[in-house]
Amino acid sequence: MRFLHPLLIVAFVVIATSCSYKQNQLLFQNRVSALTDTAQQAPVTPYRIQPQDALQIRNLQNLKYIVDEVPMSSGNGGTSAGGNIAGSGQTYQVEDDGTITLPAIGHVQVAGLTRTQAAKMIEDLYRKNLLKDPLIELKVTNLKVTLLGEVKSPGNIPLLKDNTTLVEIIGQAGGLTPAASEKDVKIIRGKGKGQKVHLIDLSDLNSISDPRTVMQNGDIIYVAQNKRAIRTENLQNFNTWAQPALLLLNTALIIFTLSRQ
Structure with a gap:
């Protein structure tokens, strides 16, 4: 035997x-190096509205929206003059010619504008033609990034505000799994010949201020496994x-x- x-x-x-x-990540523990010149010079450019985008527009000065428990919503186009734009807000699709059709105003060219620029222009148009002291809020609701790999809730995550960061996106996904490598996070950005892959080390405190971690529409984020x-x-x-x-x-x-x- x-x-x-x-x-x-x-x-x-x-x-x-x-x-x-059980593996605990060591996030933002070290300052391993200063950002490279390329990273420091990488511009953070605001998104510009494009045809087929979906814009949610509402007037924050309408107190009824704050009181209503379930705000009304509808599809493209407008109804009664100023009714929806002054109330709960609704979603408008940008047409192929770059315009949206707003109640009481008609076709408005928004393609090529940033979210802030478009909101200011629409606010000025309604102030001039219909509403008293409107305060327009505009969101581009179809923007998203795709998060894959070692995160607790992978999938598509909408970009509902400007300058959303990588850390915020990972936080929305519930954080990293125990198997994640905080030093090997890839951001795949762009398409075709202009596509780039940015390697981000989340154990480095400098990654918080890295402009490459400001999310752009269509980004693919992959969190690799640790060794x-x-x-x-x-x-x-x-x-x-x-x-x-x-x-x-x-x-x-x-x-x-x-x-x-």
Whole structure:
């Protein structure tokens, strides 16, 4: 029976090392280096409205919107003069010619403007033609980023405000998983020949002020596994076929030992 002991020890070690582990990320702990010149010079440009964008527009000066429990919403176009724009707000799609059709005003060219510029222009138009002291809020509701990899809730996340950062997006997704590598976060930005991949190290405190981490529409964010998680996964894959083989070998040795007695 002494032949069984080494094999049983090996089997125990393999099974024990397949147990789960807990890995805590070390975020923003070190200042490993200053930002590169390229990162420092990377401009943070505000998004400009494009055809097919969806714009949610409402007048914050209308107190009825604050009182109403369930604000009204509707599709494209307008209804009674100033009714929807002064009340709960609604969503307008930017047409191929770059315009939206607003109640009592008609076609307004918004393509090429930033969110702030478009809101100011619409505010001025309603002040001139219909409303007293309007305060227009405008959101581009179709902007999003895609978050993949080792985060708790991966998927598409809308960009509802300007200058949303990588840290905010990861926070909205519930944070990193224990298997995440905080030093290996990739932002894939752009399409075709202009596509770039930015590697972000979230263990570096400087990453908070890195302009590359300001999210842009269409960004793909991938959080890689850490080395320990990769090793554990490989070991678990090994165990899926090693454990049955060890069990079979143990059984064969027991039978062989008993037959020799």
